[in-house]
Amino acid sequence: MMFLAWNEIKKNKLRFTLIIGVLMLVSYLVFFLSGLATGLQNLNRESVDKWQAEAIVLTEESDKSMNQSSLTIEDAEAIDAKELAVIGQINAVAGNGDVKTKVSLFGIREDEFIMPNVTEGKVFTGENEVIASDVLQDEGFKIGDELQLSSSEQILKIVGFTDNARFNAAPVLYGDLSTFHRVKFGEADELNLTSINAIVVRDDNIEAITTGKSLELMQVETFIENLPGYTEQSLTLNFMIYFLFVISAVIVAIFLYVLTVQKISMFGVMKAQGISNGYLARSVIAQTFLLAAVGVIIGFVLSLITGALLPSAVPVAFNLITMSIYGLVLIVVAIMGAVFSILTIVRIDPLKAIGG
């Protein structure tokens, strides 16, 4: 069935190169948007994914926002789960004298599972020491920098860097709980020694976990979906991708239909000669598969090259599994676009070929 398909492509190189070009551009756009969607999602969630936790406990009145949740270490002690970690969080603007950037400060306990790995430097040990997201490195921050924070008199010192540490689009600074308390409460920190924002839970059976009154335990995915702008952003990009699937099906349908209409008399002759609809349909499908596969593969490679050349400020992250699925979907929808042509072929009356 590849015989007819391949020979036609070989004979009409320009025509089919144009079709492959259009499919390549559509798939390039799909892959790039999917990279952008993943990149933007990572921007919001990578520090949370790094916890590898199942659930998070916030106050009910916080409406699933960690920033607005206020609870205590005693609340954590009252929860019976396999593993727990407490976290205090505050947003701020940090500057080293040269550069300023928005950051999210996480106050954690060094011996708990949300303690990040250190890719460069060392872990925090002293007062006001922090491990920073390596995104800050790209922005001009380095180990030993002293950070001035907005709305706080405290000076933090970068002692190490960690990877995959962004929360709600802001690079994360990890410090101990007392550093967090000093930043958040200033001179009143002694009065708020047990204050935290959330309790992170690692337990396969979260349904069995009970929390104190006015607290809410939710799956980490639910928590992420409620990060400001996260769902809206994801939906927008995903809708664009889904529309592109429809658009690619329509483009293929139009192209192949026009080509088929031009070949009606040829198909009529073939059918008069006894060549079955099945053979001709398989040939059209094989041709569409070839065109779509080549277009998708070129689009795939171009996306990866573009991703590698873009500056790190562009939040593109390619997930090869997602891209492979989208690539397959593009090929499948292209083949679905060929259905119109197949129906046209089936309806061709071979009598017309003989002038009956």
Add this chain to the structure above:
Amino acid sequence: MAVLELKQVKKTFGSGHKQVEALKEINFSADKGELIAIIGPSGSGKSTFLTIVGGLLTPTSGAVIINNKNLSDISEKERSKIRLKEIGFVLQASNLVPFLTVANQLKLLDQVKKGNMTKSQLDDLYEDLEIGELRTKYPADLSGGERQRVAIAKALYSNPSIILADEPTASLDSDRAYEVMELLKNETKRKNTTTIVVTHDIRLVDYCDKVYKMTDGVLLQVNERNDKRDEV
């Protein structure tokens, strides 16, 4: 035993006042090795006759029998198989696939007919029709006569019992037309097939063993003892 038989075949189109009787009780038979011409003006029913014989159209009544198989008793799929295996078509407009070389035109048939011709048989076919030099050429690069020779090669591929030719010389000048008819005659005898040529060109009847005249759906054999041209 006749290869092809039509028994009281009638074909009407439309109904009521608009009913047209395209074929009126046709009785016809053809044997192996016969080259038969069906002559008649446009609208006389020649093409209807050819499409019914080719299994592309079913008669309103009567029977079309090809190698003892009544086409009315079998499904469209089986008719399609008979067209593929037992009938070769040569059409007035070249029936070649524009994006296939001459060699690939025959290779396509080899694929759909599940390869029932050996390489030496294929070489003989190229030689008989003098198209060996054209193997790598596309239809657009061939002359009208060359295209029809390739079309005849396609029709003869895998030795069908019947060749149906619809105005095979319509697009050719006289010399080329005679050349094509000579070729059809030779191949009919050599391969012992039955060839039916539908045409309005009376110059071609000299090449045929039998000549029938179609007038308003009525098919009559021309008296073989008289000059065929005078009769038609």
